[in-house]
Amino acid sequence: MKIALVTGSSRGIGRGIADLLREKGWTVLYSGTRKERPKDLLSDCDYFPCDISKAEERQAAMEYVKARYGRLDLLVNNAGVAPLERRDLLEMTEESFDRVIGINLKGTLFMTQLAAKEMLRERDAGVPDCQPRIVIIGSMSAYTSSTSRGEYCVSKAGLGMVTKLFADRLAGEGIPVFEIRPGIIDTDMTKVVHEKYERLIDSGLLPVKRFGQPRDVANMVLACASGLLDYSAGQVLNADGGFALQRL
Numbered sequence: 015m016k017i018a019l020v021t022g023s024s025r026g027i028g029r030g031i032a033d034l035l036r037e038k039g040w041t042v043l044y045s046g047t048r049k050e051r052p053k054d055l056l057s058d059c060d061y062f063p064c065d066i067s068k069a070e071e072r073q074a075a076m077e078y079v080k081a082r083y084g085r086l087d088l089l090v091n092n093a094g095v096a097p098l099e100r101r102d103l104l105e106m107t108e109e110s111f112d113r114v115i116g117i118n119l120k121g122t123l124f125m126t127q128l129a130a131k132e133m134l135r136e137r138d139a140g141v142p143d144c145q146p147r148i149v150i151i152g153s154m155s156a157y158t159s160s161t162s163r164g165e166y167c168v169s170k171a172g173l174g175m176v177t178k179l180f181a182d183r184l185a186g187e188g189i190p191v192f193e194i195r196p197g198i199i200d201t202d203m204t205k206v207v208h209e210k211y212e213r214l215i216d217s218g219l220l221p222v223k224r225f226g227q228p229r230d231v232a233n234m235v236l237a238c239a240s241g242l243l244d245y246s247a248g249q250v251l252n253a254d255g256g257f258a259l260q261r262l
Contacts (some may be wrong), residue, residue: 016238017083019043019075021125022093024052024222026201027151030228031090031235038236041083046093066093066121076128085141088239091128092151094118094169096203100162103118111165122150123176126191133189144145148184148191149238150177151231154254156195168196170180174250181248190247192238197254202224205259 016039023032024046036042036059044061048050052059060082063076095117097110126148133146153170160167177193180236184191198204198211198220215223233252237243238251252258 015041015083016054016087016177017079017085018045018258019045019079019129020087020092021045021064021114021122023090024048024055024061026052026203027231028092028198029229030234031151034223034232034236034252035088035090035239039106040088040239043075043079044085055120058200061216064093065117066125069124070119072121072125078133080132085131085136085144087144087146088130088147088149090149090224090235091122091125092150093121093125094151094153096166097163103161106164107202111168114165114169115172116243118166119172119176122173126150126176130189132185134187137188141247145241146189147239147241147244148180148189149235150180150191150193152177152193152195152250154195154197154252158257169248176242177250178248185247190244192247193250194231194232194234194238194250195254195258197226197252197257199231199253200227213214215255219257220254221259221261224253224255226253 016033020032020042022028023044032042032044044059045064047065048159049063055061062075062078064071066072085235097114137144152173152215156170156174177191181191234253236252
């Protein structure tokens with residue numbers, strides 16, 4: 015039995031990732047900030063509430079994994095937020111910056127640290143078939159300027175270095191770490207600017223002329239989880255419809 019923890023999986027990209035892993039035979043721990051179990055989650059799906067910006071909740075989630083399953087084979091760091099209000103860079107507030115960085119960057123970094131320690135403990139304890147992996151869900155905003163949500167861009171740029179650091183530290187320990195950078199994905203987060211993105215896509219912004227879907231990101235996670243990409247540890251995979259081509 016292979017165990018995956020997918021943070022921020024009550025909806026959106028995280029839900030798509032968790033659902034696909036489950037379809038492919040993984041035992042998945044769904045997780046999100048909602049204290050109550052999502053009503054549309056199937057009865058046999060396991061759910062544990064966790065706000066990754068809080069150390070005690072990260073620790074509680076990891077303790078739950080250890081107590082219930084005794085192993086963690088895959089951590090998918092998907093949890094993340096956009097600013098509550100899009101503001102020009104000159105009007106960005108410290109409160110908004112602290113919130114976004116606390117969840118997207120700090121929370122992900124320390125959740126990865128916690129999971130890595132647990133994975134190493136399991137390996138040293140001789141857990142059977144122990145081949146753990148870590149995937150970080152970043153964004154094309156890591157390298158793309160959006161001056162109305164600067165705190166989000168900074169947080170995702172930071173995740174690029176988080177991936178490099180953990181990939182470097184853990185490759186020799188047999189734990190590959192990958193980053194996936196979604197582009198324009200059709201979720202609640204992009205709903206407020208859906209028409210803007212639709213116009214941009216129609217005018218040729220993306221070589222693949224459509225919104226991305228959570229399943230597009232989930233397929234990349236599945237590839238990372240399969241072991242077929244292990245020699246490419248630390249690589250960035252772009253789920254962005256070709257946006258990263260930067261064509262003229």
